[in-house]
Amino acid sequence: MPELPEVESICAGLRGIALKKKILSANILTDYSLRQKIPRDIVDKASNAKIIKIERRAKYIQIFLDNDVVIIIHLGMSGKVLIKDNDYKYQKHDHFELELEDDVRLIYNDPRRFGLVIYSDKDNLENLAIFKNLGMEPLSEDFTPEKFGLILQNKKQPIKLSLMDNANIVGVGNIYAAESLFLSGISPLRPSNELSEKEIKILHGNIIQVLRNSIKLGGSSLKDYALVNGEKGYFQNNFFVYGRDKENCKICENKIKKIIQAGRTSFYCDNCQK
DNA sequence: AACACGCCCTGCGCGC
């Protein structure tokens, strides 16, 4: 479920319920490794601290505590953070839990275990390996058509791959790469350095637009529930191309094509996108 | 440096 809009929606949900609450205990629930092993001392670091801020960075959730510890969560492909109460019974693939005051429990569940739960000292965040090579936040002032163009100008790789590379722009995954390219009339196969100045500007605008629109709808829910309260996001109903191969293009009624790029599926309309 | 590829996992839907 988790590209930028989904992670942003989850953060918003968490803020609503967990902000200013004290962590009574943190519990590691499985012995499995996620992308990394959950550090055992996260239990001591998090217990009895208060949650003062919850922020997204790229596709990571950062939970800031009042003891300068930051809990960092990534959802991988199948991770969820759910809000439960004291009646909750653990489910398969529950890996981590924050038990808060006022009968609130945050449960991290991840069947495929591509996700991540670690912590860091606040002052050391930018030095973390996972944050060191991240590119621009597409919804920040930092992301301008000019900087976007500079990044693309030396890359021969297909534009779709450049969009999905977090060293360039963070948070854009398979869905939003496909959708923003469709809205821009640009084929996912086009070499990055062959986009015109005008196309770069259009694509820049559409990346921002599509991410914002999705956040408004709570992100996209495919088979999993995306939001912390177990409800679904609704942006999937607005997909022009993602997951719509062999269906008709919503603009020209040609059949949507499905191809493989760098091992990932790409969907596009070869009539609307050149 | 830039890029291609395989791998980390479980679950589910499809075709037979």
Add this chain to the structure above:
DNA sequence: TGCGCGCAGGGCGTGT
């Protein structure tokens, strides 16, 4: 109905 296969929203390590 049951089974095997392919595929899934991400990221990283290794090779050229």
